[in-house]
Amino acid sequence: xxxxxxxxxxxxxxxxxxxxxxxxxxxxxxxxxxxxxxxxxxxxxxxxxxxxxxxxxxxxxxxxxxxxxxxxxxxxxxxxxxxxxxxxxxxxxxxxxxxxxxxxxxxxxxxxxxxxxxxxxxxxxxxxxxxxxxxxxxxxxxxxxxxxxxxxxxxxxxxxxxxxxxxxxxxxxxxxxxxxxxxxxxxxxxxxxxxxxxxxxxxxxxxxxxxxxxxxxxxxxxxxxxxxxxxxxxxxxxxxxxxxxxxxxxxxxxxxxxxxxxxxxxxxxxxxxxxxxxxxxxxxxxxxxxxxxxxxxxxxxxxxxxxxxxxxxxxxxxxxxxxxxxxxxxxxxxxxxxxxxxxxxxxxxxxxxxxxxxxxxxxxxxxxxxxxxxxxxxxxxxxxxxxxxxxxxxxxxxxxxxxxxxxxxxxxxxxxxxxxxxxxxxxxxxxxxxxxxxxxxxxxxxxxxxxxxxxxxxx
Numbered sequence: 001x002x003x004x005x006x007x008x009x010x011x012x013x014x015x016x017x018x019x020x021x022x023x024x025x026x027x028x029x030x031x032x033x034x035x036x037x038x039x040x041x042x043x044x045x046x047x048x049x050x051x052x053x054x055x056x057x058x059x060x061x062x063x064x065x066x067x068x069x070x071x072x073x074x075x076x077x078x079x080x081x082x083x084x085x086x087x088x089x090x091x092x093x094x095x096x097x098x099x100x101x102x103x104x105x106x107x108x109x110x111x112x113x114x115x116x117x118x119x120x121x122x123x124x125x126x127x128x129x130x131x132x133x134x135x136x137x138x139x140x141x142x143x144x145x146x147x148x149x150x151x152x153x154x155x156x157x158x159x160x161x162x163x164x165x166x167x168x169x170x171x172x173x174x175x176x177x178x179x180x181x182x183x184x185x186x187x188x189x190x191x192x193x194x195x196x197x198x199x200x201x202x203x204x205x206x207x208x209x210x211x212x213x214x215x216x217x218x219x220x221x222x223x224x225x226x227x228x229x230x231x232x233x234x235x236x237x238x239x240x241x242x243x244x245x246x247x248x249x250x251x252x253x254x255x256x257x258x259x260x261x262x263x264x265x266x267x268x269x270x271x272x273x274x275x276x277x278x279x280x281x282x283x284x285x286x287x288x289x290x291x292x293x294x295x296x297x298x299x300x301x302x303x304x305x306x307x308x309x310x311x312x313x314x315x316x317x318x319x320x321x322x323x324x325x326x327x328x329x330x331x332x333x334x335x336x337x338x339x340x341x342x343x344x345x346x347x348x349x350x351x352x353x354x355x356x357x358x359x360x361x362x363x364x365x366x367x368x369x370x371x372x373x374x375x376x377x378x379x380x381x382x383x384x385x386x387x388x389x390x391x392x393x394x395x396x397x398x399x400x401x402x403x404x405x406x407x408x409x410x411x412x413x414x415x416x417x418x419x420x421x422x423x424x425x426x427x428x429x430x431x432x433x434x435x436x437x438x439x440x441x442x443x444x445x446x447x448x449x450x451x452x453x454x455x456x457x458x459x
Contacts, residue, residue: 012162013135048146054285064120075131096433103424105133107183115141116243128419209412213335215359218248221369230264236392241284242339246364250342285315295338298331361407
């Protein structure tokens, strides 16, 4: 699609927004149509994800399709309630009056999506933006071309172009879109690109939600069920071949249980993917050669305890455990975003805090412990996007919890009602009644007002 065609779509959405014809009933109707179309094209979605990331059909269902279906059903159920104006309490200073908030759409929304969950991370924010009444342009990642193609076909079959459009293209296309004026931007991707998006948005004072990454720690205390802990770490780390923004990025384990944990991690990797993960239907592939070479470089000169095999031609990196890497090495500076898990031991809380402070404000924070004081202390003394105690990843599937980062891991949040709020401006309205008026609000002001001051300060 050339720039002239992009401009036509953007202008058509501007005109659509001017008509204010996007009623709540229409939004519900079109979200239902989206659900029907997903059901119709479900096998195509699985095939595309298999081609792009070698995802098993069941993994694609759980981590992509099911989450989108649940989000649509939630919006269809709740949208009328969420869209109503909300009465709020008035103040004695404007009594008598009625006060309320009116949720209204921002207008034109740009959603830029990543390649690691290319279906789910395109449609989940779309549902929130459309549900709130906005028009949307989605720029999917060119690194997952098969899913991008299915996504475009699906969107074209459901939405008029002036309501939702998919614009495919490379980084130049994304740059062209970001140079335009938008009413809201949601970006999911790396911290590096997130900073560019924020800079572009700032030129137009455009509000943004940035869903970025970071090095999400996984802390293992000495008083846990090590086998179950290892099973849940393996599940969270190696799903989608480790290419998950909230995957445990590294493990911090109490030195007393370090050897046992490593043994159980090995056991659970083998029980999940077999002794040769390359042959497993449940094990994915790296998205492209550039990312594989980055991982290969990160493993150079590291103490590899398990795995480490790489097949560049087939984009394969074996599930890999690295022991006590140098905190100044690349593997501990940047988000790994692959099936490589560093394991670092600690002796006491001082050791633990020093390492945690090395990579502050992660997107996710995992604690395995049965010591409530230890858990509370970690939660209260660290900033993070979201925390799970005694499991991994599962906070993302709860639509009652917002999903988002803080600091280097992003800003803003969405999912469920939080998506509706993110893509809505709550317009405050106060309607004053004229039957009663407070005289001292008008001039001329009194020379002495001690009594009035005392009265007002007590109210």
